[in-house]
Amino acid sequence: MFQAIVDFLEDYGPWGLFAHSFLDAVIFPIPAFFLQVSLSIVNPTSALWLATVGYIACLLGTPVGYYLGKLMGKSVLYRFLKAEWIDAATTRFQKSGESAILIGSFTPIPFKVFTILSGCLNFPLWRLIGYAAIGRAVKFYAVGALFYFYGRAAESMVKDVSLYIFLGSIPLIAAFLIIRSVLRKKKKRAAELQKDLQA
Numbered sequence: 001m002f003q004a005i006v007d008f009l010e011d012y013g014p015w016g017l018f019a020h021s022f023l024d025a026v027i028f029p030i031p032a033f034f035l036q037v038s039l040s041i042v043n044p045t046s047a048l049w050l051a052t053v054g055y056i057a058c059l060l061g062t063p064v065g066y067y068l069g070k071l072m073g074k075s076v077l078y079r080f081l082k083a084e085w086i087d088a089a090t091t092r093f094q095k096s097g098e099s100a101i102l103i104g105s106f107t108p109i110p111f112k113v114f115t116i117l118s119g120c121l122n123f124p125l126w127r128l129i130g131y132a133a134i135g136r137a138v139k140f141y142a143v144g145a146l147f148y149f150y151g152r153a154a155e156s157m158v159k160d161v162s163l164y165i166f167l168g169s170i171p172l173i174a175a176f177l178i179i180r181s182v183l184r185k186k187k188k189r190a191a192e193l194q195k196d197l198q199a
Helices: 002-010 013-024 033-042 044-072 075-080 083-095 097-104 111-120 125-156 158-198
Strands: none
Touching: 002 013, 002 033, 013 033, 013 044, 033 044, 033 125, 044 111, 044 125, 075 083, 075 111, 083 111, 097 125, 111 125, 125 158
């Protein structure tokens, strides 16, 4: 059933990818990655444009998935997605929401799990959109760039693109978390010092 929908959307080219990417961030179980690859194979010169279409649609769908989770809770996830995906994402999210969203952009766990969980767990929407903007840009444009520069030969490369991006992003995410921790500690010390001076 879902594959039939993907095949139907493929006939509409970029508009089909727009719809798929939007739904991918909300509830559709098949990632937009597959349609992006299919369309990029047909016309590699339009790969970066397709990446842009998919990226924008994903960001527009992110708040929709967020409010779906806020209204309906995690029960909606279990109806459409694998329980192990949901449980793994929940564990990561509870440990560190920010890094979970960034990492979730690159892993096989569908991104809508993180948008809906953000709503369920009352994670700030503006942060979700900010981190989604970073993570999804890397994912969409990595695929787009491969097809744009290597043409149809990139088909064999993109199979492991998520893994390579994920491995490459680990040092960046770690550095981000360390810097954020240092800045928060400095801010806390400054607030404590200000409080002592006022006492």
